[in-house]
Amino acid sequence: xxxxxxxxxxxxxxxxxxxxxxxxxxxxxEKKRREILKIARDLKYTPNYYARRMSSRIRVHTxxxxxxxxxxxxxxxxxxxxxxxxxxxxxxxxxxxxRDLEREEKLIRKLRFFGVDGIIIGNSRVSDDLVKxxxxxxxxxVFDKNYEYKNVVSIVLDNFHGAYIATKxxxxxxxxxxxxxxxxxxxxxxxxxxxxxxxxxxxHGLSPRVYPTGYDELxxxxxxxxxxxxxxxxxxxxxxxxxxxxxxxxxxxxGLKIPDHxxxxxxxxDEELCETVSPSLSSVHQPVExxxxxxxxxxxxxxSSRIRVxxxxxxxxxxxxxxxxxxKG
Amino acid sequence: xxxxxxxxxxxxxxxxxxxxxxxxxxxxxEKKRREILKIARDLKYTPNYYARRMSSRIRVHTxxxxxxxxxxxxxxxxxxxxxxxxxxxxxxxxxxxxRDLEREEKLIRKLRFFGVDGIIIGNSRVSDDLVKxxxxxxxxxVFDKNYEYKNVVSIVLDNFHGAYIATKxxxxxxxxxxxxxxxxxxxxxxxxxxxxxxxxxxxHGLSPRVYPTGYDELxxxxxxxxxxxxxxxxxxxxxxxxxxxxxxxxxxxxGLKIPDHxxxxxxxxDEELCETVSPSLSSVHQPVExxxxxxxxxxxxxxSSRIRVxxxxxxxxxxxxxxxxxxKG
DNA sequence: TTCTTTTGAGACAACGTTTTCGCAATATGC
DNA sequence: GCATATTGCGAAAACGTTGTCTCAAAAGAA
Numbered sequence: 110x111x112x113x114x115x116x117x118x119x120x121x122x123x124x125x126x127x128x129x130x131x132x133x134x135x136x137x138x139e140k141k142r143r144e145i146l147k148i149a150r151d152l153k154y155t156p157n158y159y160a161r162r163m164s165s166r167i168r169v170h171t172x173x174x175x176x177x178x179x180x181x182x183x184x185x186x187x188x189x190x191x192x193x194x195x196x197x198x199x200x201x202x203x204x205x206x207x208r209d210l211e212r213e214e215k216l217i218r219k220l221r222f223f224g225v226d227g228i229i230i231g232n233s234r235v236s237d238d239l240v241k242x243x244x245x246x247x248x249x250x251v252f253d254k255n256y257e258y259k260n261v262v263s264i265v266l267d268n269f270h271g272a273y274i275a276t277k278x279x280x281x282x283x284x285x286x287x288x289x290x291x292x293x294x295x296x297x298x299x300x301x302x303x304x305x306x307x308x309x310x311x312x313h314g315l316s317p318r319v320y321p322t323g324y325d326e327l328x329x330x331x332x333x334x335x336x337x338x339x340x341x342x343x344x345x346x347x348x349x350x351x352x353x354x355x356x357x358x359x360x361x362x363x364g365l366k367i368p369d370h371x372x373x374x375x376x377x378x379d380e381e382l383c384e385t386v387s388p389s390l391s392s393v394h395q396p397v398e399x400x401x402x403x404x405x406x407x408x409x410x411x412x413s414s415r416i417r418v419x420x421x422x423x424x425x426x427x428x429x430x431x432x433x434x435x436x437k438g
Numbered sequence: 439x440x441x442x443x444x445x446x447x448x449x450x451x452x453x454x455x456x457x458x459x460x461x462x463x464x465x466x467x468e469k470k471r472r473e474i475l476k477i478a479r480d481l482k483y484t485p486n487y488y489a490r491r492m493s494s495r496i497r498v499h500t501x502x503x504x505x506x507x508x509x510x511x512x513x514x515x516x517x518x519x520x521x522x523x524x525x526x527x528x529x530x531x532x533x534x535x536x537r538d539l540e541r542e543e544k545l546i547r548k549l550r551f552f553g554v555d556g557i558i559i560g561n562s563r564v565s566d567d568l569v570k571x572x573x574x575x576x577x578x579x580v581f582d583k584n585y586e587y588k589n590v591v592s593i594v595l596d597n598f599h600g601a602y603i604a605t606k607x608x609x610x611x612x613x614x615x616x617x618x619x620x621x622x623x624x625x626x627x628x629x630x631x632x633x634x635x636x637x638x639x640x641x642h643g644l645s646p647r648v649y650p651t652g653y654d655e656l657x658x659x660x661x662x663x664x665x666x667x668x669x670x671x672x673x674x675x676x677x678x679x680x681x682x683x684x685x686x687x688x689x690x691x692x693g694l695k696i697p698d699h700x701x702x703x704x705x706x707x708d709e710e711l712c713e714t715v716s717p718s719l720s721s722v723h724q725p726v727e728x729x730x731x732x733x734x735x736x737x738x739x740x741x742s743s744r745i746r747v748x749x750x751x752x753x754x755x756x757x758x759x760x761x762x763x764x765x766k767g
Numbered sequence: 768t769t770c771t772t773t774t775g776a777g778a779c780a781a782c783g784t785t786t787t788c789g790c791a792a793t794a795t796g797c
Numbered sequence: 798g799c800a801t802a803t804t805g806c807g808a809a810a811a812c813g814t815t816g817t818c819t820c821a822a823a824a825g826a827a
Contacts, residue, residue: 110783112783112784122806123806123807123808124784124807125785125787125806125809126805126806126807128784129786129806132785134785134786136804137805141805141806153574155551155575156551157492157783158552159553159783159784160492160783161784161785162488162784163784163785163811163814164783164784164785164811165784165785165786165812179508179514179517179518179532180514180515182509182511185508186509188532188534189508189536192533192534193536197548200531200552201531201532202529202530202531203531203532205517205518207521219529222487223487223498223500224488245482246484381711382710382714385683385711385715386714386715386716441813442813443813453777453813454776454815454816455776455777457814458776458815458816461815463816464775464816465773466775467775470775470776486812488812488814489812489813489815490813490814490815491782491814492782492814493782493813493815494782494814494816
């Protein structure tokens with residue numbers, strides 16, 4: 110590798126002079142400046158980041174982003190948002206923990222070991238202890254959860270509101286017997302969505318019925334099948350799109366029409382999924398990319414210890430498609 | 439930050455001794471060893487990666503992975519594969535170029551600037567010049583393209599074979615008037631898939647008909663519409679799943695039944711997509727994760743200058759679903 | 768006891784930069 | 798022509814490690 114020394118030797122100057130020229134600092138004569146620049150170019154010199162980082166105040170920030178599953182469009186979008194704000198001076202190290210919490214812990218330590226300047230944790234299931242520990246050393250951004258630790262910023266979606274507008278939309282479209290297929294409450298968001306649903310139902314004089322289950326297509330399918338057997342339903346608000354897709358399958362199998370007999374609304378608005386399924390699925394959209402952007406920005410703010418916001422709250426909006434376009438008959 | 443010096447001071451020893459203990463090298467008395475280890479733990483010492491990397495032979499490798507769109511399941515899976523092989527001693531820096539070739543170039547330079555030890559380029563549209571330039575400094579892995587440069591490894595899928603078995607499958611299922619909705623040939627793979635299709639058709643005494651278009655759902659939809667107007671078709675082999683989804687939409691709109699009247703097969707086997715669309719879509723599966731794994735492994739091999747393979751060829755397999763289950767009537 | 772070997776530990780250079788300081792040489796002001 | 802200000806450049810320390818080399822002390826062999 111060609112170093113600053115090599116350049117200095119060829120140009121017959123000291124390393125300090127070369128460094129000054131390369132960084133545009135200090136005073137160097139125009140003549141030498143040109144000469145040194147030319148040599149550097151000819152030699153295809155690239156500064157050694159590691160050395161540079163050692164000797165000076167860092168000017169380039171590295172931030173680590175850990176997601177439980179990069180294959181999940183939600184996290185892919187998050188990653189996009191984070192990367193979008195990162196110009197020349199920020200490097201994002203993206204890591205996939207494969208939904209394995211133990212691996213996630215390891216990765217976080219690995220990031221620390223590799224000397225990142227801050228960490229964004231995409232998984233809301235991460236343990237509080239870990240967040241506490243890491244935030245002692247580095248600024249941290251987390252999602253969907255509030256922390257009171259210094260050095261931690263929370264980015265949350267107003268899940269309550271999202272669930273509320275989704276439910277209200279079904280009511281407005283004429284559906285009345287609306288159930289909610291929700292999650293078990295180990296995910297904080299599932300609780301919030303449930304509450305939003307309940308509030309909307311109550312505000313309109315309807316009685317809420319919640320069916321907790323898991324978060325994937327199969328869980329949604331099975332639960333919907335059970336519900337159809339058990340009671341009279343004409344509307345379903347699901348805690349996410351996957352569950353909704355499962356529910357749709359169950360409803361179709363039963364010979365019922367969507368949206369004529371039953372209206373369905375999901376959550377997350379995974380476009381690919383929502384547009385592909387038939388009928389296309391209405392869903393609550395999270396501004397995921399924007400949330401990722403906010404995460405990166407606030408992390409950089411913390412790193413350079415500028416103003417610090419403790420919490421960002423984003424508002425969801427409803428994307429209406431065929432699956433909830435109104436009851437008939 | 440706590441450094442080795444701090445530990446040395448507290449333990450009343452020299453930095454060299456601390457370093458030896460921490461690295462398990464050299465001879466240190468059991469008593470001091472314990473003492474130093476304890477202090478390091480209490481102080482939550484983390485070695486400075488940058489300093490370490492400067493002074494010694496590197497033991498930890500960083501590899502950069504650039505993908506055009508992390509939101510695309512294909513590249514997300516690739517990223518998974520790459521990350522799967524990376525244990526303690528390898529760090530993956532994943533970057534999304536947002537389908538912007540200029541940005542991609544910048545990112546590659548950025549990676550070089552950040553001192554990665556090798557680069558995996560996920561985008562087969564990358565310019566040859568860039569690959570050439572980068573490979574002068576770093577080992578590079580590319581996909582779907584062959585290079586003769588030293589320091590470059592190619593990982594390719596046998597697209598010809600994939601297209602061949604997909605087409606043959608349609609023929610075996612009783613379809614005869616099979617068309618191919620392909621890509622424009624700026625993507626090398628599109629050419630290969632087209633050739634595979636043609637070969638299968640000719641081998642069975644059928645005449646191939648190729649309709650080149652783009653790579654997304656809308657392009658597939660429009661082209662299929664045109665085809666249905668223009669000629670008598672009972673089978674479609676599409677260059678990817680997105681195009682196939684578009685074709686399915688056009689076919690359904692026309693009032694034709696899949697697979698009864700027309701059989702459809704896609705390429706890439708994006709499970710989420712293929713299983714969600716109705717009828718579910720048969721598709722040629724690429725072992726993407728395995729390819730990512732191979733990429734990472736061979737890159738690490740090159741970095742540590744062990745044996746070097748110039749090219750890896752992977753075989754696709756067909757996943758049969760409803761959309762091609764046989765012609766009726 | 769005396770000589771040799773082993774053990775434990777510190778001093779110091781090196782890695783490639785940046786940055787501060789000092790000092791000549793030149794330019795400026797009177 | 799002298800004092801002062803400015804400019805151009807290099808020497809050297811520092812960043813946190815690792816690794817080599819040296820050396821004293823302890824242990825072993827005679």
